[in-house]
Amino acid sequence: MAKAKRTKSGKWTMRVYAYQDKDGKHYKRITADTKAECEYLAAKYRAEDPKKVDKQQLTVGQAVDLYIAHCKVLSPATVAGYQKIRRTAFQDLMDLQVADLTEDLLQEAVDDEAFRVGRRGLISPKTLANEWGLISSSLWKVSRVKYEIRLPKRYRKFKDYPEPRAVIDAVRGTNIELPVMLALWLSFSISEIRGLRWSDVKDGVITINRVMIDVANKPVVKAAGKAEMRNRRHRLPVYIQQLLKDADHSSEYIVPQSRTWIYYYFRKLMDAAGLEITFHDLRHLNASVMLMLNVPEKYAMERGGWKTSNVMKSVYQHTFTEERIAVDDMVDEYFDSITSMTLKYDSSGQTH
DSSP states (O other), X not given: OOOOEEOTTSOEEEEEEEEEETXXXXXXXXXXXXXHHHXXXXXXXXXXXXXXXXXXXXXXXXXXXXXXXXXXTOOHHHHHHHHHHHHHSSTTTTTSBGGGOOHHHHHHHHHHHTTOEETTEEOOHHHHHHHHHHHHHHHHHHHOOOOOOOOOOOOOOOOOOOOXXXXXXXXXXXXXXXXXXXXXHHOOOHHHHXXXXXXXXXXXXXXXXXXXXXXXXXXEEESSOSSGGGSOEEEOOHHHHHHHHHSOOSSXXXXXXXXXXXXXXXXXXXXXXXXXXXXXXHHHHHHHHHHHTTOOHHHHHHHHTOOOTTSOTTGGGSOOOHHHHHHHHHHHHHHHHHHTOOOOBOTTSOBO
């Protein structure tokens, strides 16, 4: 099968098999501004009619392209994730024909992939499982063959989080205090925080109606979270209400900064304070606080937007019950006790 090639004009082009008659094979030429777009359009063209694809002659990479193009319900973030896997993972497999694959060959490829070094070091078992999930689904689509492959075990990691008070002290009065408190106090994720608009705040309640993610380094707004339970509402604590009041209202978004900007300044402040925690860990820290306060699992999951079999369907649509209000009071009292403290400790451990 042909590969995309760059023309003298700077565009990318490739020939795609269309049909065969008495005069021989006929091809369609696909042209686009980028190589990725050209390959995507070619895969999409083949996906529109299975007869155009000689599946036995497909390479693994072409099978993946075809799978991505054919799944029209995929979110932009999922497509971007799949395309990243296509570019970086299992590169020794991508040019092999599907018809030549064996279980032993694939197992060897998985074993080799487990030792691939990514941007942050050796890839994790979870990353490898996600990569293989795309490869196996793509192979199943074109060959209807299931391969019995052993993946490395996922080991549960235990992490020691800093005290919430230490995190709050490190960000208090800074330009990222608001997004940090939304994550730490209300258990909002970075995509949920970036998707919040001022119109989502009403009568002391803030509602998550959308998320903002980055696709190809550009912000993309989605109308809903990846799970139904993620669209939810929270009563706003007085402290966060004040942060919102003092925030810049020139943008329709409450936190208009980019994901990279938030991560950079959060990491900078945490390093300066000697704290080992990521922005995403703030949600886990919030869950730890609720566990410490003995918040019932149902309400902990409701506040955090985590879907489990114990949570009622569409619970986010319900009004606040007396039990939920009691839970919010409990969590708010805990964080209020931290944010209202004015005592400072010197190096000897004494207050002054």
